[in-house]
Amino acid sequence: MLAATFLAMIVIAGAVMFINRQDDAEQSATPATPDSASVNGDDRPTELDRLGRIVYVPDNAAGDVLDKTSETSEDAAPDVEWQRLSRSTEITIARDYPFSADAGPWEVTDGVAHGFAHSSQGAALAGIHAFLGVGQGGEKAAQAMKQFMADPEAKKAAQHMLDNPMGPQSPEAPWTSTFAAYTVLSHDDDSALIRYACPAGEGFSQVDVKLVWADGDWQLAPGAAVSQNAPVSEDEVSSWLQL
Template structure:
């Protein structure tokens, strides 16, 4: 463990951090699966999942599709176009839904170039004609990112913006999450809960790509809280021509594990604020 990461996750600073981050990543029922079951042993791989009718369509709760387990975080590596990875198979030979070129498959070790930074749901997120988003829905949901590790980083930043408005939790989960049994259960859970008016948000200011293959990427994001930072980890899978967030196991929040950090050592600083 790095000296810049607190030994105990239960320090007062970490609790304060979780109050802020948890508001959009864990609390209020948004993107957290509690008491939901997942039979990973019988679940088909994401490569066998049927493509949804539309990229922006909420998932039908009656759908039989099931998502695969997340890839454990590991040492970062480049994604090569010829690598085999069944997770997140697009069903379209990896082609972006909006025609964005794949681009460089190397993990971005320095801050990617952007066309600009925009505010979505109170979060400042990157925009690029090369990496996405290629489309913004009428409700503000941003989608269609390049099929590359850099595209996955853009998608991860935009994920934080997407989940910031809990009033749109059901629609957002349907568009954002990788189709599967956990996501279907999550949407059912969200529909059973009262709509939250929370407007809390967290702002990513740095990233670290923990692992990346052709169709899967694990990205850690750092967000400032008071005088320190809290990190959250997102695993994204390439599915139906775009990056989708892999839902967590039952009982865990999207973004877990969280960690308090004193500085951004090991991260690539990247922010529009």
């Protein structure tokens, strides 16, 4: 059972990002840096993602969680600060995570930022954190699985990897996606289905992530939580909530 669950984790971590691998590799190999030592009085190092958005590079490997504020309308995208928790190397592509004062994450446990608003906004940001976290490989991926996988067998597989560091581990997916926008396909108190738009080639691909509210936070739903890529038009993406 652990072997089957381990294989499922690999599929979730890698298959959906495949279409964006080469695009992000080219974009992230030499990240640009704004011509400024400070952005809005913030002295943390900054880089730019492939969409030209400012990305902070925190000292904390789990990211800098923001002070919680009141939640905003779910009809609008949350106010997001992007943080680069994994920088580009010759074999690894940068992974950028969204942090929000009004949607989370607000906590860090075992090096994993979590604790999202019980709203569609919180689900949207949690889906990105879960997706990227599981794709890190090694101990970081196992910690992310423990935090973000609702399936008890997945949590058991993650703990098994942590308890046996010399045994088989989740491989690192050497690519990532830039998340440009999202739309909420369904949402209630117990579950959410979020569709994301990720730049791919000259257009966008869509990624669907299903989450459930469990143990006081959003987690990836058991089973096929992540769907395959499909093209989506720029006009359609323009009507979604922009990140």
